[in-house]
Amino acid sequence: MEKPEYLFKNGKRLDGRKLDEFRKMKIKVDVIDNAEGSAEVEFGKTRVVAAVYGPRELHPKHLVMSDRALLRAHYDMLSFSVEDRKRPGPGRREVEISKVLSEAFRSVVALDRFPRTGIDVFVKVVQADASTRITGLNAASVALAHAGIPMRSMVTGVTFGKIYDDKGKTYMAVDVFKPEDQWGMADVAYAKAWNTGEVVLLQMDGDVTKEEFMEGKKMADKAMEYVYKEQVKALKSVYEVE
Ligand code: UDP
DSSP: OOOOSOSEETTEETTSOOTTOOOOEEEEEOOOTTSSEEEEEEETTEEEEEEEEEEEEOSSGGGOBTTBOEEEEEEEEOGGGSSSOOOSSOOHHHHHHHHHHHHHHHTTBOGGGSTTEEEEEEEEEEEOSSOHHHHHHHHHHHHHHHTTOOBSSOEEEEEEEEEEOTTSOEEEEESOOHHHHHHSSEEEEEEEETTTOOEEEEEEEEOOOHHHHHHHHHHHHHHHHHHHHHHHHHHHHHHOOO
């Protein structure tokens, strides 16, 4: 796709959304029998499955910690998930995203309750239309809760970005999809621990002013409340008896 003349016109983004509007969101819990906890999250066409294994014996042994568990996130974008087939296996991007996701969860999961063990969180992108790390983080958060692993808080994330109209004026928008990620001036991945408000992930690609950042963040904070409620609703639905 060539760079479009605009990403925003007459109050609408390229997919018809308003600036503060989320894509259609779906959250399913308990999608993988073999896992201790699992979830699938869709933000529009972005679709990610998360599966949690553990706490369990940790390999390799030299990583074992006597006072807590080691939580490792493994992010993977499957070959068929993008337009141009992605080379299988972890590249630099996957290593980076796995690291930031691991760090986001280490700050909220009660790792000290499970000394000498490992908790593995697999995040598999089945279909990518941008914001995959944040969609994955939301799925992983639900999967960890479903696995019954104690957390100080659920973790919830939203992306926001900076897009332009046909006159070159710029706007902040939430839940960035592919054309906005590719052609917009900036995109931000932002996540926080719901109970404490602690920011657990913040990454920015591109440039924004402080004012633009705060405007985007404000929209994202509002959207996050909606995502969080959907996470909780999906979790409750697994345990509710008809
Ligand atoms: N993407 C792609 N091929 C790649 C990497 C990324 O097509 O090898 C697309 C995919 O849609 C992804 C988007 O570019 O969701 C944005 O990627 P980014 O690295 O910004 O991370 P994300 O927004 O997915 O967390």
